[in-house]
Amino acid sequence: MTSRSLAARLLVSAAGTVFLGLFAPAAMAAQSKSFVVGWFLQAAHSYEGDCPEGINPLPEEMFREELKGVGVPQEEIEKIMAGFMGGSSTPETRNAIINRGRVDGKPVNAYNYPTSVPDVGFHEVKGKFAYGFNLDGKFSGKDYEDPDTGEKGVDNGYWRAMGCNLNHRGSKEQRPTEWDLHWDNNRDKMPAWLFTITTEDFSKDGPVEVTFQKALERITRDANGYVRADSTFRVDPDPRWKNTPLKGTLKNGMITVDQPGEIHLSGDPYMLTELDMSQAKLRLKLNEDGTTEGVLGGYIPWLRVYYVYGSSGYSSESMIGTDLPGAWYALRRHADAYPDPKTGENTAISTSFRIVGVPAYAITVAAGED
Amino acid sequence: MINLNKRLRRSTASVLTAVLACGAITSVTMTASDKVTAAESASAPAGPSNGVVIRRLTQKQYEQIITDVFGPGIKIGGRFEPIPRQEGLLQVGAGRVGLTSSGFEQYDGMSRTIAAQVIDPNHRDVLIPCKPASATAADDACATQFLSQAGRALYRRPLTQAELTLQVTAARNVANNLKNFYSGVELSLASMLVAPQFLFRQEIVEADPDNRGQFRLDAYSKASRLSFLFWNTTPDHQLLAAAESGKLHTAKGLDAEINRLIASPRLEAGVRAYFADMLGFDYFASLAKDGSIYPKFTGYVSDDAQEQTLRTITDLLINNKGDYRDLFTTRKTFLTPLLGSVYGVPVVQNKPNGYPQTWIPVSYPDGDPRAGILTHVSFVALHSHPGRTSPTIRGKAMREMILCQKVPDPPGNVNFTVVQDTTNPLYKTARERLNAHATEAMCTGCHKITDPLGLGLENFDSAGGFRTSENGAVLDTSGSLNAATFKDAPGLGQAIHDSPAATQCLVKRAASYALGRPTTAAEADWAKALETSFAQNGYRFPDLLKRIATSPEFFRVTAPEGGI
Incomplete structure (x- = not known):
C-alpha cells in the first residue's frame, strides 16, 4: 500500500465520512464528503403554457x-x-x-x-417558473421564479433560449433528452467531475465550502449502468482546474451556496469542452442514501453552450432534433451578461443545471504523480 | 482422411467406453511382467482399494497443460463439463467422474481447434521440432519426432510403441491422402488430445523390485502426482527425466525434485488451485446478485473477489512463509479500484485511464471491521442469497469448508417464510428472523451449529459491502464457536484461528486433495502425524505439502482386488 493511500484509508470512518487531514482545504478542522457528478443536465422545468408561441417545429x-x-x-x-x-x-x-x-x-x-442561414427564430420560454438563481441581483420582468425555492428574479437565458424545443422539455423527474444523451454518451470518456463538501459537522447546521474538482480518472458504471458509487478519483493537480471553494451554509440537510464563485473544469468536446462558470451559485440536498442532488447556476460563455450542439453537427440535428443555426441565434439573442467591451454584445448566458452527486473518494495528488 | 479419422475416433471411443462404463475407475489390473493402466482395463473394479485414483483433468489443469506444451498463444475455446464437488473437494470429484457424450464432444472440438493452431504456418516452425522432407507427403521420421515429444508431455509419460505406431501410421495415411504432411500430424495430435491418457490422470502400478510381493506406482505416475500437487499441471521435462532415470524411486532423488518443485515460482499455481478448490470458487460460475439491491456487484467484481483472496493467501503462505491460521485474522490484502468501491475503501491506481486494474497492497488499520479472508467478498458474497445475507449459509460454509464439520441438510418440510421475509417490521435483522424461525423444533438443532458463526459476518451484506444496520436496526454481530465467544467479524476470525479444528481440517483436506480421495481410517495415524508436523513447522502450508509428498502414504499402492 502506498503511504498516500494508507493515509487516505486511515482517514475514512466506517460511515464513509473522510476526516480531513491530508487533503483538507485549510482552516476548517472539519468533515468532508466527496462526490462524483453522476448527472449534469440542463435544469428543465416544462409545463403546459410555458411556451405560448408553441413548441418549436422539428428540424x-x-x-x-x-x-x-x-x-x-x-x-x-x-x-x-x-x-x-x-x-x-x-x-x-x-x-x-x-x-x-x-x-x-x-x-x-x-x-x-x-449566420450563413437566416434565423428561424426559436420560441422563448415565457412561463413564470424556471430553475436557477437571481444571478444579477436584479428583478426584471423577464426573470423567472424558481419552482422549488420560490426565489424571484431568476436569470436563466439558456432555458429561455432552448426550453421550447421538444428535446429540451423535461422536469426534475424526467431528464431532458438532449442533455441526457450528451451527458450519458460522453461521461465515460471525459474526466470525472468531482465536488467536495466541507463543514464542521454534517449533523449540524453551519457554514460549508463546496469545491469543484476535475478528476484524472473517468467514471465507471455499476450493474445498472449508473455511476459506480464509492469509486476513487485522483484530483487533477493542474492549476487550471483548481477551483476556489464556494462558500455557503448547511441548514436542515440543504446546502446553499449564496456567495457566488467561479468553476473551471475540462470536459469533452461532445458535451461541454470546458465548464467555465462565473458567479456560480448552488443548492444541494443531502439524501439519506448518501447521494446529493440539486441545482447549479451561473453564467457560461454562450458560444461554449452552442458547441454542446455544434460539435455533434448533423447528428445533433437529425437524430436529437436541435436546429443548430437556430440554437446559435437563440443563445446569442438571450445572452445576458459579460458584454464585450468593444461591441457591447453579451458574451455569456445565464444557466442552471441539475446535478446529482454520487459518493466518491477524491484523493489529492501532487503534480508529477498524475 | 474422414475414414481414417473415424477409425481413430472409434479407437479412442472404445477406450472411453471403458471409462464411461466404469464411471469411476480407481484401480488397476496388471501382470507382473506388464503394466496396464486402469483405463485400458474395462474389468477393473472401482474404488480406492489399492490407492490408485484416475482423475479427470480440471479445466484449469487442461488449460495450463496446453499453455505449458504449446505456449500461451494457443487458444482453447469450448466449454468444460463440470466436475462435481465431493467430500468437499473437486479433486475428489475428479476421481469419481466419467465423461458424458456431450462432454466428449466439447473435448473433441477443442482438440481440433488446438491441433489446427499448432500446425498452422504461424506456429509450426516453433512447435514442430523438425521440417518434413516434403510438405506435401508423409514423413515418418519427422512425425515420429513431433508426436513422441508432444505425446510425452500430454500423456505425462513416453508413448508406448503401440501408441506411437498408431499415431504415426494415422499421420502417414492422412498426409498421403491429402498430400499434406501437416494435416497428418494435425489429426494425430487432435486424436491424442481426446485420448483418455491425456484427459484422465491415469496411474500405473508395477511390482516393487525392492520389496518382493509389494507394489508401487511407476515413476511417471509419481511424477504426475507431484506435479499436479505442487504446480497443478503436467510434469516438466526435468521431472519426467527424473522419472525416466529412476531417481524418483530413490529417497534422495525424490527429495531433490520435491525441493525443486517447492522452490519454483510455479508453486503459486499449485497453492492457488488448492485453495480455489477448498473455498469452492467454482460456485462463482453461477453466482448472481440482484442488481437493484447491490448495483456495485458485477462479473468483474466476481473475478476480482477470487483474485483478492488467492493473492492474499499466496502472499501470506508463500511470499511471507506465514502461518495458515493467520489467513483468518490478517489485515493485509490486495485491492483493485473496483473492489475498493465495493468495500468503501479508497484505492488509488496511479495509471492512465484505460489501463487494466492493478492490485494495490492494502493494510487495514487495527480496529477495522475487516480482518481475514472470511470478510472478503469471495466468502461473504459467495455464501449469501442474491438479495440478502444468510448467516445460516455462511455458518454452514465455515463449518464444512474451514472446519470439515458436516452440517445436515434441512428437512424437506421446513417453512422458511419468516427467514425469507426481510420486510417484516417485527423482524428487522437476520438474527431476529432466525430466532423466530428457530422456534420450530426441527430447525433448532442445525441452526445452533451454523448461525452463531454466520451472524458474526452480518456487518457484510450479500455483496460484501460494509453495514452496521439492517432495516434501521443496529446489527448484533456477536456469536460463538464452541466455547469461544466473539462480538464481531475480527473476533470470529480469531476464534477460527485458535480452533484446532481449522488446522486439522486443512491437513485432512490437503491430504485428500493430494490423493484424490478422502483419507481412510487406516490412514488416521498418518493424518495425525501430518497434523503434528504441521503444528511443529508453524502451520506453514508449503511444508505441509512437502510432508504429504514425502510420506510413503502419498505414493502407497497395494495389489488390486483379485490379485495379479
Missing part, C-alpha cells in the same frame, strides 16, 4: 425554412428533403443539409457559419 421543417431563406428553389428543397431520413438520410441530402449555408452564393457548412 425537418426548419431545414426547409432555412433552405428557402438562402434561396434554394422549392423543387430543389423537395428533392433534398425526399432523401431525409433522420440519421439514415441519403449522402446527397446529408451533404445539402450540412452545407445549407450560403456565403457569396456558395454552399458553406451551416454549423461552422451559422
